[in-house]
Amino acid sequence: MNKSREPLFHITKRGALPWYAAWGIRGGAVLLALLACALVTVLVTGENPLQVFATVFNGSFGSPRRVWMLFQNLAMLLSVSLAVTPAFRMRFWNVGGEGQMLAGGLATAACMICLRNTLPNWAVILCMVLSSILAGAIWGGIPAFFKAKWNTNETLFTLMMNYIATQLVAFFIVVWEVPKGAGQIGIINQSSEIGWLPVIGSYKYLLNILIVAVLCGVMYVYLNYSKHGYEIAVVGESERTARYVGIKVDRVIIRTMLLSGGLCGLTGMLLVGGTDHTLTTTITGGRGFTAVMVSWLAKFNPIWMILTSFLLVFLQRGAGEISTSFGLNQSFSDILTGVILFFIIGSEFFINYQIHFRHAKEG
Amino acid sequence: MQNKAPAVELRNITKRFGSVLANEGVSMEIRRGEILALLGENGSGKTTLMNMLSGIYFPDEGEIFIDGKPVVIRAPKDAYALGIGMIHQHFKLVDVLTAAENIVLGLKGRLDMKKAVRKIDEICKAYGFEVDPKQKIYDMSVSQKQTVEIVKVLYRGADILILDEPTAVLTPQETDKLFKVLRTMRDDGKAIVIITHKMHEVESLSDRVAVLRDGRYIGEMRTADSNAQEMTNMMVGHPVVLNIDRPEPVNPRLRLEVRDLTVRSEEGILKLDGVTFSAYSGEILGIAGISGSGQKELLEAIAGLQPTERGSVTYYEDSGAREQLLGKDPLKIQEMGVVLSFVPEDRLGMGLVGNMDLTDNMMLRSFRRGRTVFTDRSTPHHVAEDVVRDLSVVTPSLSTPVRRLSGGNVQKVLVGREITQAPSVLLTAYAVRGLDINSSYTIYDLINRQKAAGVAVIYVGEDLDVLVELADRILVLCGGKVSGIVDGRRTDKRQIGLMMTRIGGGAHE
Numbered sequence: 001m002n003k004s005r006e007p008l009f010h011i012t013k014r015g016a017l018p019w020y021a022a023w024g025i026r027g028g029a030v031l032l033a034l035l036a037c038a039l040v041t042v043l044v045t046g047e048n049p050l051q052v053f054a055t056v057f058n059g060s061f062g063s064p065r066r067v068w069m070l071f072q073n074l075a076m077l078l079s080v081s082l083a084v085t086p087a088f089r090m091r092f093w094n095v096g097g098e099g100q101m102l103a104g105g106l107a108t109a110a111c112m113i114c115l116r117n118t119l120p121n122w123a124v125i126l127c128m129v130l131s132s133i134l135a136g137a138i139w140g141g142i143p144a145f146f147k148a149k150w151n152t153n154e155t156l157f158t159l160m161m162n163y164i165a166t167q168l169v170a171f172f173i174v175v176w177e178v179p180k181g182a183g184q185i186g187i188i189n190q191s192s193e194i195g196w197l198p199v200i201g202s203y204k205y206l207l208n209i210l211i212v213a214v215l216c217g218v219m220y221v222y223l224n225y226s227k228h229g230y231e232i233a234v235v236g237e238s239e240r241t242a243r244y245v246g247i248k249v250d251r252v253i254i255r256t257m258l259l260s261g262g263l264c265g266l267t268g269m270l271l272v273g274g275t276d277h278t279l280t281t282t283i284t285g286g287r288g289f290t291a292v293m294v295s296w297l298a299k300f301n302p303i304w305m306i307l308t309s310f311l312l313v314f315l316q317r318g319a320g321e322i323s324t325s326f327g328l329n330q331s332f333s334d335i336l337t338g339v340i341l342f343f344i345i346g347s348e349f350f351i352n353y354q355i356h357f358r359h360a361k362e363g
Numbered sequence: 364m365q366n367k368a369p370a371v372e373l374r375n376i377t378k379r380f381g382s383v384l385a386n387e388g389v390s391m392e393i394r395r396g397e398i399l400a401l402l403g404e405n406g407s408g409k410t411t412l413m414n415m416l417s418g419i420y421f422p423d424e425g426e427i428f429i430d431g432k433p434v435v436i437r438a439p440k441d442a443y444a445l446g447i448g449m450i451h452q453h454f455k456l457v458d459v460l461t462a463a464e465n466i467v468l469g470l471k472g473r474l475d476m477k478k479a480v481r482k483i484d485e486i487c488k489a490y491g492f493e494v495d496p497k498q499k500i501y502d503m504s505v506s507q508k509q510t511v512e513i514v515k516v517l518y519r520g521a522d523i524l525i526l527d528e529p530t531a532v533l534t535p536q537e538t539d540k541l542f543k544v545l546r547t548m549r550d551d552g553k554a555i556v557i558i559t560h561k562m563h564e565v566e567s568l569s570d571r572v573a574v575l576r577d578g579r580y581i582g583e584m585r586t587a588d589s590n591a592q593e594m595t596n597m598m599v600g601h602p603v604v605l606n607i608d609r610p611e612p613v614n615p616r617l618r619l620e621v622r623d624l625t626v627r628s629e630e631g632i633l634k635l636d637g638v639t640f641s642a643y644s645g646e647i648l649g650i651a652g653i654s655g656s657g658q659k660e661l662l663e664a665i666a667g668l669q670p671t672e673r674g675s676v677t678y679y680e681d682s683g684a685r686e687q688l689l690g691k692d693p694l695k696i697q698e699m700g701v702v703l704s705f706v707p708e709d710r711l712g713m714g715l716v717g718n719m720d721l722t723d724n725m726m727l728r729s730f731r732r733g734r735t736v737f738t739d740r741s742t743p744h745h746v747a748e749d750v751v752r753d754l755s756v757v758t759p760s761l762s763t764p765v766r767r768l769s770g771g772n773v774q775k776v777l778v779g780r781e782i783t784q785a786p787s788v789l790l791t792a793y794a795v796r797g798l799d800i801n802s803s804y805t806i807y808d809l810i811n812r813q814k815a816a817g818v819a820v821i822y823v824g825e826d827l828d829v830l831v832e833l834a835d836r837i838l839v840l841c842g843g844k845v846s847g848i849v850d851g852r853r854t855d856k857r858q859i860g861l862m863m864t865r866i867g868g869g870a871h872e
Binding site: 010012014225226227229230231233234237238240241243245246247248282352356 | 380381421423436472532666668692693694695697705707709711712713714715716717718723726727728730731737738
């Protein structure tokens with residue numbers, strides 16, 4: 001009989017994959033990403049590919065200062081990621097981390113500038129902490145309120161709030177600019193160091209890193225073992241089930257977004273008061289968006305997020321290092337980052353789906 | 364008669380989902396001029412097998428022959444080209460289009476509506492369908508929509524028809540009409556496969572019966588040579604008793620009084636109109652009606668989930684004290700000390716959380732307990748253990764997400780949790796929908812035990828054969844109004860069927 005033609009391949013959804021297999025696939029994707037980056041770099045620069053990998057590694061671990069920078073970047077990215085995660089668990093797609101961070105940063109800068117001559121240093125810092133959390137919470141709470149009351153689309157709403165925050169910061173930079181007409185604030189309180197977060201020993205970034213480490217543990221417990229965390233999970237999975245068991249869905253949405261926004265605001269404070277001591281419209285470095293990916297790749301698990309944020313920061317710094325040490329401009333680093341993200345996000349497809357190729361026919 | 368030409372032959376079909384074997388080495392025939400009933404419990408692989416014929420799944424192993432020729436069905440359009448049409452449980456129609464527009468939707472070639480309407484009329488005349496090609500889908504009853512689905516499949520030239528539980532949503536009268544049409548099509552030489560759980564339908568309609576169990580083909584027989592008991596035993600794999608108990612209510616007392624309950628949907632459509640009735644302890648009050656007659660709104664209004672326009676729902680305690688339930692949310696009702704258990708229609712959409720495991724689903728009712736900010740997982744864990752043991756829930760472990768369980772086991776988890784609360788009122792909506800015989804009887808038994816324990820049970824059902832066997836009284840809803848309340852021991856499904864379509868049952872017929 002004539003052989004019937006079977007399709008070349010077909011795709012089926014996988015059942016649950018054990019965690020080590022999933023991470024095996026992700027690890028493979030990282031390796032492929034690095035290979036692709038090396039290939040692109042070799043083609044463009046003609047360098048030895050091993051040299052390229054060494055450069056990637058160098059970008060993060062080349063010197064003690066770079067290691068500190070790695071951990072500082074890791075901590076800041078992790079902090080925002082932790083902040084948006086409760087909202088994500090509730091299926092509330094908060095892509096407004098940028099705006100909420102900027103709101104927090106703006107509140108911090110306002111405290112440092114307006115209160116420096118009236119309050120002692122500890123009181124200024126206390127005001128910074130409280131006002132940044134409050135500002136972030138307001139920025140996150142507004143979309144939540146509209147979502148809870150009128151079921152508006154939170155993705156669009158939080159995204160638009162980002163632009164408002166950026167413009168507000170741009171406005172206040174002009175108000176506070178030093179010197180007049182410079183278009184930037186410069187280092188705030190450079191001589192008095194009022195409102196600068198204390199430095200532990202001589203390690204500039206250590207305090208931030210410790211704060212985020214504690215936050216990570218607390219968030220893990222909050223989401224997995226507290227009644228609030230359980231309510232968030234139920235609301236995220238099914239609002240109807242939540243109502244069925246008497247959970248007040250609007251209250252949970254607003255409460256969770258106040259928390260999420262507040263923590264984003266706090267991250268803004270850590271950036272402005274802890275390390276940068278200035279305020280710019282780009283101080284967040286796009287972390288509010290990268291956080292979406294960190295949180296998503298870790299399946300909204302705070303502990304795994306340490307790993308995913310490390311991965312992203314490590315690769316980004318490596319890509320940056322390649323472009324500087326081979327004399328290429330910033331766009332090249334963007335290309336490499338794009339290649340890396342393509343592979344990492346693409347690997348999720350292979351974790352969720354399986355491809356079956358045509359069976360070899362036996363006689 | 365003996366050897367009708369096989370239209371479809373399946374040989375050694377195997378399909379796996381991950382590690383789960385849905386079909387294993389199934390070989391069977393579907394013949395022209397014959398109605399084949401495909402029987403099997405939930406998870407026995409009936410729907411999977413038929414989905415492979417209609418191009419939704421692709422078999423891992425095995426071959427399919429149509430009229431003796433090997434074929435490959437990669438996609439639904441391949442199935443159509445081979446003359447295979449499947450009518451799914453959930454209709455796939457576009458609401459804002461007319462019947463004719465839905466029928467030609469997606470077909471290639473120039474669109475000639477006049478010609479299409481003429482062809483539809485011809486099909487309807489040939490088989491006795493009643494379809495108005497110009498009527499919009501949203502104006503149609505469930506049974507009319509189903510007719511459109513069948514005509515759609517015939518229009519595309521299907522002569523092998525597969526119907527997945529077609530009667531689940533029909534009244535007895537509509538079912539009779541459907542069966543008549545199916546018989547006409549059979550006599551016209553079409554091959555028909557029907558998947559159903561209702562044994563009396565199998566007996567009255569089919570010519571041949573094929574049985575699947577655990578994904579394997581068990582055997583076939585001529586319907587005329589068999590009976591419901593034998594088929595059921597074959598499906599389950601051991602003898603089962605097919606009787607539903609109905610003990611007399613013991614010491615019934617007024618528990619729930621619903622007066623003039625009126626509900627309007629968000630779009631302003633009247634869903635319940637002046638519904639008045641009482642429910643007693645130790646009694647099962649059955650609720651019958653065409654789907655969408657207000658059953659869902661009625662139960663949700665009592666449970667505090669549905670805003671109402673007017674009316675009252677009064678709860679009577681044993682001491683005679685009264686509580687007004689209307690206008691209170693589930694949490695408040697619970698805080699008042701009224702234990703109201705509710706098994707909703709949409710199990711994974713409302714009663715349970717599909718992605719959570721058994722323990723976390725048990726916790727839905729109890730997570731607020733305790734003074735700390737942390738949840739207590741050990742009590743729900745024990746509850747889950749008890750439910751799994753007492754109701755013989757089949758699950759790999761307590762930490763399996765409930766969406767991975769089969770329909771019957773999901774329902775057992777839900778009913779088990781609701782009963783563990785020791786309720787005084789138990790509301791159930793379509794408690795056995797989609798369940799196989801074994802699980803259904805387990806659920807009937809559980810409900811009867813609640814009745815014996817003095818619970819006021821309100822049981823919304825769709826299988827009238829079961830309602831007239833199980834319920835003490837039956838309230839019939841028709842378009843949101845109470846069409847009548849009848850004694851379950853002195854009624855039959857004809858009478859209820861008539862009351863479902865006409866208030867009071869249409870005395871002037």
